[in-house]
Amino acid sequence: MAELTYRDAVARGIAQEMSRDPDVIFFGEDVAKAGGVFKTTVGLYEQFGPKRVRDCPISEQAILGAAMGAAMTGLKPIAEIMFSDFFAVCFDYIANEFAKSRYMSNGQLKCPLVVRTANGAGSRFGAQHSQSVENWAMMIPGLKVVAPSSPRDVIGLLAAAVRDPDPVIFFEHKSLYPTKGDVPEGEIVDRLGTASIVRAGKDATIMALALMVPRALEAAEKLAAEHGVDCEVVDVRSLVPLDTRTILGSVARTHRLFTVEENPRLCGWGAEIVSIVADEAFYDLDGPPVRITTPHIPLPAADILEDIALPTVDRIVDRVRRSMQG
Numbered sequence: 016m017a018e019l020t021y022r023d024a025v026a027r028g029i030a031q032e033m034s035r036d037p038d039v040i041f042f043g044e045d046v047a048k049a050g051g052v053f054k055t056t057v058g059l060y061e062q063f064g065p066k067r068v069r070d071c072p073i074s075e076q077a078i079l080g081a082a083m084g085a086a087m088t089g090l091k092p093i094a095e096i097m098f099s100d101f102f103a104v105c106f107d108y109i110a111n112e113f114a115k116s117r118y119m120s121n122g123q124l125k126c127p128l129v130v131r132t133a134n135g136a137g138s139r140f141g142a143q144h145s146q147s148v149e150n151w152a153m154m155i156p157g158l159k160v161v162a163p164s165s166p167r168d169v170i171g172l173l174a175a176a177v178r179d180p181d182p183v184i185f186f187e188h189k190s191l192y193p194t195k196g197d198v199p200e201g202e203i204v205d206r207l208g209t210a211s212i213v214r215a216g217k218d219a220t221i222m223a224l225a226l227m228v229p230r231a232l233e234a235a236e237k238l239a240a241e242h243g244v245d246c247e248v249v250d251v252r253s254l255v256p257l258d259t260r261t262i263l264g265s266v267a268r269t270h271r272l273f274t275v276e277e278n279p280r281l282c283g284w285g286a287e288i289v290s291i292v293a294d295e296a297f298y299d300l301d302g303p304p305v306r307i308t309t310p311h312i313p314l315p316a317a318d319i320l321e322d323i324a325l326p327t328v329d330r331i332v333d334r335v336r337r338s339m340q341g
Contacts, residue, residue: 016199022192024166025055025131028173029093031202033063036091039177042069043078043095043131052097053133053192075105079130083113086128091177099134099148099186106151113182114157129176129183134162135226135277136309136325137190141316147278147309149224152184153254154282159207160254162186164228166196168252171205179207188225208256212265216247219271219335222262222288224251227275227326234331242336246273254284262288263296270301273335275326280308302341307334 019027033039041059043051047070050057060068071078075096082094096102102109113126136145152160159181163169169187176183213228214235223231228250235246247265251258266272272292274285289304307326315321 016197018195019166019198020192021166021169021187021194021196022053022055024169024198025173025187026057026059027198028170029056029059030062031170032093032174032177033059033067035202036177038089039091039093040067040069040085041093041095042071042081044071044073044097046070046095051095053189055187055192056095075101076108079105079108079113082128082130083108083116083126086113086126086182087116087124091127093129093131093177096130096132098144099132100143100146102132102148102151109152109158109184110155114155117181118157125180126182127180129173129185131185131187133189134186135188135190136314136321137226139316139318139321142313145314145321149186149254150278150283153284153287157181158255159183160186161207161252162188162225162254163252164188164191164225164250166194167198167203168205168211170198171203172207172252174202174204175207178204183207186225190226194229208253208258210252210258210261211250212247212261213250214246214248216245216269218245218269219273219339220247220249220265220269221273221275221331221335222249222251222285223275224254224284225277227277230326230328231275231331233328234335237328237332238335242332244335244339246335251284251288257287259291259295263292266292266296267299270299271339272300272304273331273338274304274306275331276306276308277325278309279311280306281311283308302338305334305338307331
């Protein structure tokens with residue numbers, strides 16, 4: 016067992032898959048000798064060389080176009096889009112091209128590629144570099160979507176993504192890069208479409224993703240210590256496929272549901288989970304599901320304003336406490 020930062024886990028996960036399979040290649044902006052702008056790819060260029068780790072021009076369309084071509088001809092590319100906000104400038108490839116290639120070719124073409132990207136707020140980068148856009152990706156048929164919250168899950172889910180025959184969008188949260196966690200030695204491989212119960216509880220279920228997972232865990236500890244509310248915390252991890260078995264099972268045990276979402280409130284992933292629970296587990300609920308979200312606004316760059324916009328530990332505690340008491 017070793018302690019790794021989330022950013023170092025990214026490099027280890029990529030190296031694990033590149034060492035295992037010579038068809039795995041990696042490219043993006045400043046990912047080679049520079050080691051990535053977030054220092055998530057340090058050492059990969061030196062280990063695997065310029066043919067497998069390549070810098071690209073500042074063109075997200077070129078990066079994803081090259082990735083799609085490589086995947087269609089038998090390689091397994093990992094492509095980095097520096098900020099998830101930049102999906103907006105290459106959305107045709109994401110939504111219309113590699114997401115549809117298998118379907119439109121009647122299975123003759125596969126597109127086994129991974130798009131890694133830095134997602135989320137907390138770094139004061141402003142409205143065009145701080146968005147959580149996982150809901151952009153999960154609405155597109157043909158894509159798989161994951162967002163790990165821990166170094167161990169970074170490696171395991173990245174391995175599962177690389178080995179999957181379909182395109183996978185892999186969201187890494189910028190504010191989690193410096194965080195640390197225990198990671199087992201040896202190969203780590205997870206399965207897409209699996210949520211994880213990271214804290215057991217009996218009074219309420221809190222669903223969270225990425226940065227909101229450690230905040231939900233801290234809130235759950237405060238709720239237990241200060242208010243006697245024992246919350247189960249579920250790390251959703253995979254949005255497509257979605258682990259409805261774990262989600263519904265947790266709600267059946269606790270009878271209350273809260274979602275904690277960094278993405279803007281309108282059309283967030285929590286709304287989909289609430290809809291599923293309402294359809295399939297309505298009579299397990301002892302109260303209405305509650306969504307704790309970022310408002311439907313562009314994120315401000317000012318630190319005080321950004322902090323107010325995002326779900327905080329205190330906001331989670333207050334909303335759960337008031338709902339449980341009401």
